[in-house]
Amino acid sequence: MSFLNLIKKYLIDSQIYVSLMGTFLAGFFMLEQKIFRWPTLLLIFITYFSGYLYTKYQYDKKKFFKILIFNCICGIVSVILILKNHNEYRLLKWAVIVVLGLFYNSFFLEKFIRKIPLLKVFYVGLTWALINSWLILPEFNWSIFLISWLFISALVLPFDIRDMKSDDVVTFPILIGVQKTKYFAYSLVCISCLLSLIFLSVEFALCFFLTTVITFIMIYYSQNNNKESYFSFWVESCSGLPLLCFYIYWLIN
Numbered sequence: 001m002s003f004l005n006l007i008k009k010y011l012i013d014s015q016i017y018v019s020l021m022g023t024f025l026a027g028f029f030m031l032e033q034k035i036f037r038w039p040t041l042l043l044i045f046i047t048y049f050s051g052y053l054y055t056k057y058q059y060d061k062k063k064f065f066k067i068l069i070f071n072c073i074c075g076i077v078s079v080i081l082i083l084k085n086h087n088e089y090r091l092l093k094w095a096v097i098v099v100l101g102l103f104y105n106s107f108f109l110e111k112f113i114r115k116i117p118l119l120k121v122f123y124v125g126l127t128w129a130l131i132n133s134w135l136i137l138p139e140f141n142w143s144i145f146l147i148s149w150l151f152i153s154a155l156v157l158p159f160d161i162r163d164m165k166s167d168d169v170v171t172f173p174i175l176i177g178v179q180k181t182k183y184f185a186y187s188l189v190c191i192s193c194l195l196s197l198i199f200l201s202v203e204f205a206l207c208f209f210l211t212t213v214i215t216f217i218m219i220y221y222s223q224n225n226n227k228e229s230y231f232s233f234w235v236e237s238c239s240g241l242p243l244l245c246f247y248i249y250w251l252i253n
C-alpha cells in the first residue's frame with residue numbers, strides 16, 4: 001500500500017484529520033484569547049473525533065457497536081477532563097453541543113437536521129462556532145462565534161458541490177448552481193475576514209486573513225469531478241491554517 005493510501009486510510013478516512021482541523025481552529029482562538037490549556041484542547045479533539053466517528057459509522061451494523069462503546073469511553077473521559085479542569089457549567093455547555101451534534105444526523109430520529117434543505121451548511125458552522133466561542137471560553141464571545149460560523153459554513157459549501165449528484169436533499173449547488181454557490185461562499189468568507197480584522201488582535205487577524213486568501217482559492221477550484229482528496233484534505237485543511245500561520249509567525253518573530 002502506497003504512502004498516500006496509508007494517509008487516506010489512517011488519517012482521513014478514520015476521521016482523525018477533520019477532528020484535528022477542528023481542534024486546531026479552536027486552539028487558534030484559545031491562543032488569541034490567552035486561555036490556551038492542553039486539557040481543553042484534548043477535550044475538543046475527543047468531542048470532534050467521537051462525533052465524526054458516530055456520524056460515519058452509525059449505519060454500519062458491523063462496526064456500530066464498537067463505535068458506540070468507544071464513544072461511551074470518550075464521553076466518560078470528557079466528563080472527567082471537564083470536572084478536573086473546569087466546572088459543572090462547562091460540562092453543561094459540552095453536553096448541549098453533543099446533543100446538537102446528535103440532532104444533526106442520528107438514525108434513531110425520524111427527522112434530523114441533515115435532511116432539512118439548505119440548513120446543513122449553517123448547522124455544521126453553528127456547532128463548530130459554539131465550541132470556539134462558548135465551550136472554550138468563560139463567557140460567550142459573539143465576535144468569535146460569527147467569525148467561526150461564517151467561515152465554517154463557507155467551507156461546507158464545497159462539500160455540497162462535491163455531493164450535489166448524490167445528495168437526496170436540496171442543497172445550495174442543486175438549488176442555485178455551482179457558480180452562485182461559490183459566490184455565496186466567497187461572501188461568507190469575506191464577512192468572516194472583515195470581522196476578524198475588526199475584533200481579533202493584529203497578529204491573529206493577519207493569520208486569519210492569509211487563511212481566507214487560501215480558502216478563496218480552494219473554493220474557486222471546487223468542482224463536482226474533483227478527486228475526493230481535494231475536499232477531504234485540501235479544503236478541510238483550511239480550518240487548521242490559522243493556527244499554522246500563527247505558528248509560522250511565532251517562529252519568525
